[in-house]
Amino acid sequence: MKGSFNELMSLDAAKVRDHIRTCAYRSHTAGLGQGKLQANLAILPEAFALDFMRFCLRNPKPCPLVGVSDTGDPKVSTLGRDIDIRTDVPAYNVYENGVLVDSRFDIVDLWDDEFVAFALGCSFTFERALMATGITLWHIDNNKTVPMYRSNINTVAAGPFKGPMVVSMRAIDRDRLPQVSRICKQFPMAHGSPLHWGDPGEIGIDDIGLPDWGDASSIGEGQVPVFWACGVTPQVAIERALLPICITHKPGHMLITDIDDDAEIPVVRSMDLQIQSQDED
Amino acid sequence: MKGSFNELMSLDAAKVRDHIRTCAYRSHTAGLGQGKLQANLAILPEAFALDFMRFCLRNPKPCPLVGVSDTGDPKVSTLGRDIDIRTDVPAYNVYENGVLVDSRFDIVDLWDDEFVAFALGCSFTFERALMATGITLWHIDNNKTVPMYRSNINTVAAGPFKGPMVVSMRAIDRDRLPQVSRICKQFPMAHGSPLHWGDPGEIGIDDIGLPDWGDASSIGEGQVPVFWACGVTPQVAIERALLPICITHKPGHMLITDIDDDAEIPVVRSMDLQIQSQDED
Numbered sequence: 244m245k246g247s248f249n250e251l252m253s254l255d256a257a258k259v260r261d262h263i264r265t266c267a268y269r270s271h272t273a274g275l276g277q278g279k280l281q282a283n284l285a286i287l288p289e290a291f292a293l294d295f296m297r298f299c300l301r302n303p304k305p306c307p308l309v310g311v312s313d314t315g316d317p318k319v320s321t322l323g324r325d326i327d328i329r330t331d332v333p334a335y336n337v338y339e340n341g342v343l344v345d346s347r348f349d350i351v352d353l354w355d356d357e358f359v360a361f362a363l364g365c366s367f368t369f370e371r372a373l374m375a376t377g378i379t380l381w382h383i384d385n386n387k388t389v390p391m392y393r394s395n396i397n398t399v400a401a402g403p404f405k406g407p408m409v410v411s412m413r414a415i416d417r418d419r420l421p422q423v424s425r426i427c428k429q430f431p432m433a434h435g436s437p438l439h440w441g442d443p444g445e446i447g448i449d450d451i452g453l454p455d456w457g458d459a460s461s462i463g464e465g466q467v468p469v470f471w472a473c474g475v476t477p478q479v480a481i482e483r484a485l486l487p488i489c490i491t492h493k494p495g496h497m498l499i500t501d502i503d504d505d506a507e508i509p510v511v512r513s514m515d516l517q518i519q520s521q522d523e524d
Numbered sequence: 525m526k527g528s529f530n531e532l533m534s535l536d537a538a539k540v541r542d543h544i545r546t547c548a549y550r551s552h553t554a555g556l557g558q559g560k561l562q563a564n565l566a567i568l569p570e571a572f573a574l575d576f577m578r579f580c581l582r583n584p585k586p587c588p589l590v591g592v593s594d595t596g597d598p599k600v601s602t603l604g605r606d607i608d609i610r611t612d613v614p615a616y617n618v619y620e621n622g623v624l625v626d627s628r629f630d631i632v633d634l635w636d637d638e639f640v641a642f643a644l645g646c647s648f649t650f651e652r653a654l655m656a657t658g659i660t661l662w663h664i665d666n667n668k669t670v671p672m673y674r675s676n677i678n679t680v681a682a683g684p685f686k687g688p689m690v691v692s693m694r695a696i697d698r699d700r701l702p703q704v705s706r707i708c709k710q711f712p713m714a715h716g717s718p719l720h721w722g723d724p725g726e727i728g729i730d731d732i733g734l735p736d737w738g739d740a741s742s743i744g745e746g747q748v749p750v751f752w753a754c755g756v757t758p759q760v761a762i763e764r765a766l767l768p769i770c771i772t773h774k775p776g777h778m779l780i781t782d783i784d785d786d787a788e789i790p791v792v793r794s795m796d797l798q799i800q801s802q803d804e805d
Contacts (some may be wrong), residue, residue: 293640297592300577301602303789311578313682321680359574367778393607397792399602401594428788431712435788505714507709508584510680 251452256499257325263499264330266348269494273367273383274331278504280432281364281497282309282322283474284332285481286350286490289314292359298480299363305408305476307432309502310362317464318355319362323501323511334493341485350490365474365497366411368433368504372426380413381460388495390415390454391473394507395447396423398437398476403484409475410438410446414462423469432509440469441446448484456494500511532556537780538606544780545611547629553614554648554664559785561713562642562778563590563603564755565613566762567631567771570595573640575683580644581760583678586689586757588713590790591643598635600643602791605780609641615774622766631771639771646755646778647692649714649785653707661694662741669776670694670752671735672795676728677719679757679770684765690736690756691719691727695743704750713790721750737775 251259251268262268286359287295292314299306305513310322317329330349335352337345347353366389372379382389389411396408415423420440428436443451451468452459456475462468481489492498501511532540532549537560543549553562568576573595580587591603598610611630618626618634628634647670651661663670670692675688696704701721709717724732732749733740737756743749762770773779782792 290572293570293577293595296574296577296581297594300589300592301791303791311581313578314574421585432789507712510582510584 244394246277256501257323258259258500260323260326260331263333264327267412269333269348272497272499276360276499278371280309280500280502280504280506280509281365281367283365284335284490284498284508285361285363285479286328286358287361287481287486288344288355288357288488290357291484291486293360294404297401298398298404299361299477299496301401302408302476303431304435304438304472305398305474306482307364307434308361308499309364311434314359315356317360317433319360321350322362322498322509326498326500328498329354332492332498333496336491338482338486338489338491341482346371346493352422353490362498362500363477364430364432364434364509366399366434367497369427369430369471371504372430373423375450376424376426378415378419382413382458387460388457390460391456391475392443392448393455398480404477404480406476406483408438408478409473409479410452410470411457411471411473412454412460412468414460414466415440415469417465417467420467420469427471429505433475436470437469437471440467443468443470446470458522525575529556535537536784537606539783540780541604541607541612544614547595549760550614550629550772551684552778553778553780557780559652559788561590561783561785561787562628562646563781564646564758565609565773566642566644566758566772567609568642568762569636569638569766569769570640572639572765572767573685576642576684578682579679579685580642580758582654582682583689583757584702584712585716585719586679586755587751588645588715589642590645592715593641595640596637598641600641603643603779604792607779609779613773613775613779617772617774619763619767619770619772622763625693625703627774634771643779643781644755645711645713645790646677647656647715648778650708650711650752652785653711654704656703657703657707659700659704662789663694663739668741669738671739671741672737672756673724673729674736675751679761682799685758685761687757687761687764689719690754691751692738693732693735693741693745693749693751695741696721697751698748701748701750708752710786715753715755718750724749724751729750788802
């Protein structure tokens with residue numbers, strides 16, 4: 244089984260996961276999965292799970308929670324019948340006490356009965372929708388990573404989880420701002436509408452040319468910097484919480500689900516599969 | 525301080541809560557709060573909170589979670605700065621081991637350091653939006669309770685929480701079905717688009733004239749029965765889970781929040797209040 248990016252482009256989500264599971268493919272997932280929802284991953288000990296869910300619920304724009312496992316169960320069957328969270332992400336980062344200690348292609352031998360896995364929607368969803376309407380995104384056309392910044396917007400804390408909202412920036416033609424906002428609002432599972440546009444200083448960004456993560460991006464004539472809540476926010480909150488252990492996806496190396504990008508709810512084929520005899524219940 | 529329904533109609537959400545807090549008003553909240561999100565309430569011991577949040581996340585249409593308290597803290601400040609969940613709902617039901625044992629106007633002396641309070645969106649939100657476009661709802665025009673039915677759609681289980689999806693039914697003119705679906709989809713915090721319309725038998729309802737809760741509703745010439753996921757679903761799941769204690773609102777007697785009915789996220793004035801100096805962090 245080969246696994247070049249171009250070969251994988253033609254495969255559906257489940258088949259791409261097959262390649263990832265066997266480590267035939269270990270790279271980034273942007274553009275893969277044919278329009279299925281991709282997700283950030285965070286795996287934490289159960290002792291922190293309730294507070295982390297609270298944190299996500301209180302900060303739904305940076306932390307759009309789309310799936311959660313049972314404690315100790317590596318399946319997240321609401322996102323895809325066969326998903327095994329230990330093998331189905333191309334690459335993982337392992338943190339101990341907030342420090343990155345390892346990067347791996349699977350976490351089978353690290354899995355613990357106390358782990359809870361969380362999946363959070365990501366920006367690939369709205370970027371795809373924007374590009375479908377002809378809006379160009381500089382970082383994609385130039386094969387760069389979107390620039391991300393620590394803002395002065397604080398998240399709403401929950402237990403040990405708190406900290407600054409991290410935002411991503413994309414330069415948008417001024418006359419398309421209303422359209423961009425309208426499109427993105429349709430994707431609450433993928434950060435929703437932008438948080439801010441215009442003066443970066445208003446949200447605490449002193450130098451737009453010096454992102455805290457990712458690559459500096461060009462802002463063209465007639466364009467405005469537009470800022471979205473970013474999935475790095477929960478990662479920063481988790482690192483600051485100094486959990487004894489925590490596992491995340493490696494940036495850009497997402498979980499590809501079986502949920503349609505534009506689904507109303509993040510539950511795979513929920514209705515037709517669940518209509519059953521009431522006697523079974 | 526008086527508290528007749530008509531007097532309260534002219535007050536904003538915070539002022540209505542004032543009347544409720546002092547027990548000057550103890551009745552149902554439909555139509556009150558001037559377009560603010562109203563919510564179902566469930567208070568559970570912390571030991572069950574993680575599984576209940578999982579249940580809500582896996583069943584977002586019947587259980588649109590909009591707020592959660594810290595353990596032992598009766599405030600749900602993301603829904604309104606001054607909300608005290610022990611006093612700000614007009615009437616409460618108290619369950620022990622799945623059995624209704626008490627109804628009260630406040631729960632101050634029942635509050636426990638182990639309690640977690642959950643707020644879930646309710647149908648008032650989309651009903652208000654439908655009526656604003658001229659769609660009539662029989663149960664409202666006739667001062668009845670919407671009919672609710674146990675369906676044969678199963679929820680996705682989480683820990684002890686499972687059971688049938690409860691659905692509410694409203695008769696809609698056939699030619700307005702697409703409009704109704706489109707409007708309701710805009711309110712994921714209030715059950716979203718309908719689950720089903722047409723033949724009640726397809727979702728396990730044998731006799732539309734015999735609802736399991738609420739009042740039978742007339743279905744006029746040219747109308748179709750339309751079914752929405754219903755907030756009684758989590759109540760049934762909680763009752764079946766036989767928790768040692770659980771407190772809910774009394775049906776129709778909701779928590780009135782400070783969140784706009786049509787807000788993108790259920791977090792009160794989130795952005796402007798949170799922009800602070802980064803040094804504070």
